Amino acid sequence: MRQITIFFLIVFLLMSFSVYLIYRNNTENLVIIDNKIRIVTSLFPLYDFSKIIAEGEAEVSLLLPPGTEAHSFEPKPSDIIKIKNADIFVYAGKYMEPWAEDVINGLDKTKIFIIDASEGIDLIKDEDGHGIDPHFWLDFDNAGIVAGHIESVLSQINPEKAQEYKMNLENFKKELMSLDEKYWLGLSGCGKNEIIQGGHMAFGYLMKRYNIGYMSAEGFNPDAEATPKDLAALSDQIKKLGLKYVYYEELIEPRMAETISRETGATPLLLHAVHNISKDDFDGEATYLSLMKKNLDNLKLGLECQI
Numbered sequence: 001m002r003q004i005t006i007f008f009l010i011v012f013l014l015m016s017f018s019v020y021l022i023y024r025n026n027t028e029n030l031v032i033i034d035n036k037i038r039i040v041t042s043l044f045p046l047y048d049f050s051k052i053i054a055e056g057e058a059e060v061s062l063l064l065p066p067g068t069e070a071h072s073f074e075p076k077p078s079d080i081i082k083i084k085n086a087d088i089f090v091y092a093g094k095y096m097e098p099w100a101e102d103v104i105n106g107l108d109k110t111k112i113f114i115i116d117a118s119e120g121i122d123l124i125k126d127e128d129g130h131g132i133d134p135h136f137w138l139d140f141d142n143a144g145i146v147a148g149h150i151e152s153v154l155s156q157i158n159p160e161k162a163q164e165y166k167m168n169l170e171n172f173k174k175e176l177m178s179l180d181e182k183y184w185l186g187l188s189g190c191g192k193n194e195i196i197q198g199g200h201m202a203f204g205y206l207m208k209r210y211n212i213g214y215m216s217a218e219g220f221n222p223d224a225e226a227t228p229k230d231l232a233a234l235s236d237q238i239k240k241l242g243l244k245y246v247y248y249e250e251l252i253e254p255r256m257a258e259t260i261s262r263e264t265g266a267t268p269l270l271l272h273a274v275h276n277i278s279k280d281d282f283d284g285e286a287t288y289l290s291l292m293k294k295n296l297d298n299l300k301l302g303l304e305c306q307i
Contacts, residue, residue: 036057036058036059037054037057037058037059037087037088037154037157037158038058038059038061038085038086038087038088039054039058039059039060039061039086039087039088039089039090039150040061040063040082040083040086040088040089040090041060041061041062041063041089041090041091042062042063042064042090042091042092042096042097042100043062043064043070043091043092043096043097043137043275043276044062044064044274044275044276044277044288045137045143045146045274045275045288046090046091046092046117046137046146046150047060047061047062048287048288049143049146049147049150049172049288050088050090050150052147052168052172053147053150053151053154053165053168053169053172054150054154054165054168055164055168057154057158057161057164057165058088058154061082063075063079063082063083064275064276066276066277066278066279066281066282066283067251067276067277067278067279068251068276069251069252069275069276070096070251070275070276071200071275073097073099074099075099075103080103080106083103083107083112084107084108084112086112087112087113087157088112088113088114088115088150088153088154088157089104089107089112089113089114089115090115090117090149090150091104091114091115091116091117092117092118092134092136092137093116093117093118093119093134095118095123095132095133095134096118096134096135113153113156113157115149115150115153117136117137117146117149118134118136119149120145120149121136121142121145121146123136124136124204124205124208126219126220131219131220132220133201133204133205133220134220135202135203135204135205135220135273135275136205137205137274137288138202138203138205138206138273138274138292139205139206139208139209140176140177140179140180140209142205143176143288144172144173144176147169147172147173148169151165151166151168151169175289176289179289179292179293179296182293182296183209183210183296184210185307186296186299186300186305186307187210187212187296187299187300187303187305188305188307189305189306189307190300190303190304190305190306191303191304191305191306192241192242192243192302192303192304193211193212193213193303194212194213194214194215194237194241194243195207195212195213195214195215195243195245195247195271195299195302195303196215196216196234196237196238196243196246196247196260196266197214197215197216197217197246197247197248197249197257197271198216198217198226198231198234198246198247198248198254198255198256198257198258198259198260198268199216199217199218199247199248199249199252199254199256199257200216200217200218200219200220200249201214201216201218201219201220202216202220202249202273202275203216203271203273206295212299212303215234215237217230217231217234217256217260218230218256226256231256231259231260231263232263234246234260235260235263235264238260238264238266239264243264243266243302244266244267244302244304245266245267245268245269245301245302246260246261246264246266246267246268246269247268247269247270247271247298247302248268248269248270248271249270249271249272249273250270250272250273250274250275250276250277250278251275251276251278254268269298269301269302270294270298271295271298271299272291272292272294272295274288274291274292277291
């Protein structure tokens with residue numbers, strides 16, 4: 001009796017492994033064994049958008065540990081294994097994540113869908129046309145485009161849930177447009193129309209959308225060091241415009257903003273670029289929308305808006 005039981009156990013395990021192999025090796029006709037598509041994302045907004053569109057129908061993971069600054073991130077071997085075992089890998093593009101290109105080149109494209117979130121987005125270039133601003137998710141239209149990429153791939157993998165994914169996308173876009181309207185309303189009739197930021201230029205898409213002047217201590221690359229001359233120019237601009245606040249970004253020591261603050265008396269104020277979030281925010285289930293709502297509040301404060 002014991003031998004029969006062991007025999008059937010071995011048969012069951014072999015059958016289960018065979019089904020698993022079928023699942024892993026056929027992305028065009030995926031059989032969702034555990035009802036969970038595996039999505040690995042590089043940045044927080046991509047993680048949040050994936051959760052919204054999948055709405056419980058996927059296991060969504062974030063490569064960046066909460067509290068890690070996105071630009072300094074380099075994947076560990078365990079991260080690369082996680083990507084290889086995913087059904088979908090969503091990344092922000094080569095300008096934000098140059099490390100991703102080598103990882104993608106090593107992936108079996110028949111076993112994983114790869115989403116370059118920047119695809120189809122008009123990326124901002126710097127004045128000389130060489131540098132590219134990779135922080136495209138801070139424009140609400142672009143956020144909708146990224147969510148659309150995710151919906152399209154999920155619908156290919158699991159067509160039975162396609163209508164639900166489409167509905168989730170439509171609802172998310174409505175929330176984006178509702179917040180966009182609040183931005184337009186809240187940022188109208190302000191006493192000031194320019195912000196100064198003591199960090200790298202992460203907010204170009206946001207400022208361009210609402211026609212707000214913008215100066216930062218550094219360019220698109222946060223590794224570049226601002227010179228004393230750069231900081232002096234920003235301090236002079238704050239004094240000239242009579243600005244009461246100087247902005248800094250999340251997860252980076254606000255040394256430059258504090259230096260400018262000492263020179264001008266302007267108060268340091270957070271503006272969140274949503275690359276990644278702190279552990280407290282992650283545990284508190286912060287979202288892209290909730291962080292962008294806080295950004296609106298802080299912009300209204302810094303620009304002396306009436307509404």
